[in-house]
Amino acid sequence: MKSLFLTVVSWLTFSQAICLGQQIIRVEWTESPTSEIKKIREFGTFTEVGKLTDSVSLIFKSEGYLEGYFREKNFNDTLRLTWDFGQLFRWENIKPGSVPEEFFASLGKPMLSYKAPYQWIDRVLSYAEDTGYPFAELKIDSLTIRNNLISGVLEYNSGPRITWDSLEIAGGSKTDKRYLQQVTGLIPGQPFSQKDLAKATQTIRKSPYFTVVESPELAFQMRQAKPIFMLQDRRVNVFDGVIGLLPNENELGKVLITGEVDLQLYHLGGKGRDFSLNWQRLNIQSQSLEIKAKESFVFHTPLDVGVGFSLLKQDSSFVNRMFELDFGFRISDKTYLNFFTKRQAGDLISPEDIIPDQALPASIDYRWNQYGIGMDWNTLDSPVSPRRGSRIQGRFSLGNKQILQNTGLPEELYDGLEESSAQYQGWFSGEKHLFVKPTWGMWFRAVGGFLQNQNLFLNELYRVGGLKSLRGFNEKNFFAKSFGYLNLEQRLFFDQNSFLIVFADLGIIENPYNSPKIDRPFSFGTGINLDTDGGLFSFVLAIGKSDIQALSFSYSRIHFGYLARF
Incomplete structure (x- = not known):
């Protein structure tokens, strides 16, 4: 020392x-x-x-x-x-006494410096506390002193073995007890663990459905510990309406009104059961529909099961459909892993209108069965309105694509085209929230994706653009074989969830049916998010430029949004 x-x-x-x-x-x-x-x-x-x-x-x-x-x-x-100072005392010998051998196997033997045995005792008591013995006692008895050397014997009393009782929910939350037990891992009959209780509390605080109002209480009786959680449900259900004002390309001088309806219902029945519906009108003839549902902890196992269906009608060109089945489970509080299978289908609507040059059209009839894996790593401080933390998501899938011959097209157009081939795709998203000052925050997000096959057609490609990706352009304006974009946003807070924004979006998009094939769109603008008692109102003004859109106020995009949480 x-x-x-x-x-x-x-x-x-x-x-x-x-x-x-x-x-x-x-x-x-x-x-x-x-x-x-x-x-x-x-x-x-x-x-x-x-x-x-x-x-x-x-x-x-x-x-x-x-x-x-x-x-x-x-x-x-x-x-x-x-x-x-006087003499420096140290331990000469410490006999194990009544301490179980498992403690020495797990924690080793205490060192003989004066402080080390007491630190070892603290570790033993923590170990006992996490293995079902919260009332364990350990002390050094039968002390003898020779000169400056101390000897003693360890005396251990385990106390009663405590197991978890069924947990109790207070605070008026609609959460089902069995669901909360699955989330926390505090299963009745399992050994008591103070470490698991602390971990469960942190898990609940990060739940998108509810949060802990105060520290949990413990009630001990009949060698069982009953955890009592005071929960408060979050207002996470969403009804979101967006109106877009765009120049009408078919009628010059007039405005085209587009729209979106987003309904998201979470934690139905208090069991982590989710349902969402999203409808968009992209232009006069184009619309999209997405429906998703998820059931958590199916048959009281760690497995979540989700299904999804989407439909996209693009003008009078084609219609796409997709059905997805998803299986997911939580690896840790931060990491979620899922496996999924998809079936995508695309069909031409009016093939007789697109063959004057006796060549295959840009879109085609196809079927694609794929299997994939996804990951979500989340350290955001709030699932609803984060100000700090990061989130990384990724998906990769592959499968066999089959090209179908359309009876409305001549058979010779398909000569030399491989009808069945392997196809794969990947998608990545990473975002970061920085809380610089109480009134100043920043948000950064990078998103990218790719699609790979020797024969790719327009109705298979990714769709990018709009309020939730590249602002300043029509919703799903760009077709992309591969893409990447970066969102940069400065936020000036004047309330907990209300802020002014100044943003810039930068992108790179590869479309083999465009000339040139590589487009580098960018946009910038400003807006406001206003949190009211009735919901969240948003207004965004964005100006964008790409190879097919000039940088001009006449092409600016104005988005009004209203998101009601209940």
């Missing part, structure tokens, strides 16, 4: 007392007897000096200087307190 040499000097100066009107006590000390560097602190009362000497005495004795004490010497009006 690094020796410390502490000298406490306090003197009363009548002239200072007269001038300052109060007593000043100066404390000086050095870190070692040979050090010449002094540290100085000033106190106003002797009580504060006493607190310092008491704490220093405890530090020395915890290091093994059990006989140490402060010696007092008076020099005129100065009281000098000097620490006398």
Whole structure:
């Protein structure tokens, strides 16, 4: 141990007392007897000096200087307190006594420095507390001292074995007890664990459905521990309406009104059961529909099962359909893993209108069965309105694509085209929230995706653009074989969930049916998110530029949004 040499000097100066009107006590000390560097602190009362000497005495004795004490010497009006270390005590021998062998196997044997056995005792009690024995006791008994060497025997009393009882929910939450047991992992009959209780509390705080109002309580009876959680449901159900005002390309000088309806219902029946419906009108002839549902902890297992259906009608060109079956489970509080299978189908609507050049159209009839894996790593501080943290998501899938011959097209157009081939795709998203000051925050997001096959057609490609991706462009404006975009946003908060924004979006898009094939769109703008008692109102003004859109206020996009949580 690094020796410390502490000298406490306090003197009363009548002239200072007269001038300052109060007593000043100066404390000086050095870190070692040979050090010449002094540290100085000033106190106003002797009580504060006493607190310092008491704490220093405890530090020395915890290091093994059990006989140490402060010696007092008076020099005129100065009281000098000097620490006398005395002998350094250490352990000569500690017998295991009644301590179970499993503790030594898991934690090793205690070292023989004076402090080490007490630290080892704390680890043993924590280990016992996490394996069903929260009332365990461990002490060193039968002490003997020879010179400066100490010997003793460890005495252990496990106390009663405690198991988890069924948990209880207070606070009026609609959450089902069985669902909460699955989420927390506090299963009745399993050994009590203080560590698991703390982990369960953190898990609940991150739940998108509810949060903990106060620290959980424990009720012990009949060798069982009943955790009591005070929960409050979050307002996470969503009804979102968006109206877009766009230039009408078919009728010059007029405005085209587009729209979106987003309904999201979460935690139905208090069992983590979710349902969502999204409808969009992209332009006069194009619409899309997405429906999703998820059931958590199916048959009281860690498995979640989800289904999804989507339909996209693009003008009079084609219609796409997709059905998805998803199986997911939680690896940890931060990580969620899922496996899925999809069936995608695309069909031409009016093939007789698109064959004047006797070549295959850009879109085609196809069927694609795929299997994939996804991951979601989430450290956001709030699932609803985060200000700090990160989130990383990714999906990868592959499968066999089959091209179907359309009876409305000549068969010779399909000559040399491989009807069945392997196809794969990937998608990635990463976002970061920074909370710089109480009124200033930043949000960054990077998203990318790719699709790979030797024969790709327009109605298979990704769709990018709009309020939730590249602002300043029509919803799903871009077709992309591969893409990447970056959202940069500065937020000026004037309420908890209300803020002004200034943003810029940068993208790169590859479309083999465009010329040039690589487009680098960008956009910028401003907006406001206003949180009211009735819901969240948003207004965004964005201006974008790409190879097919000039940078002009006449092509600006104005988005009104209203998101009602209930």
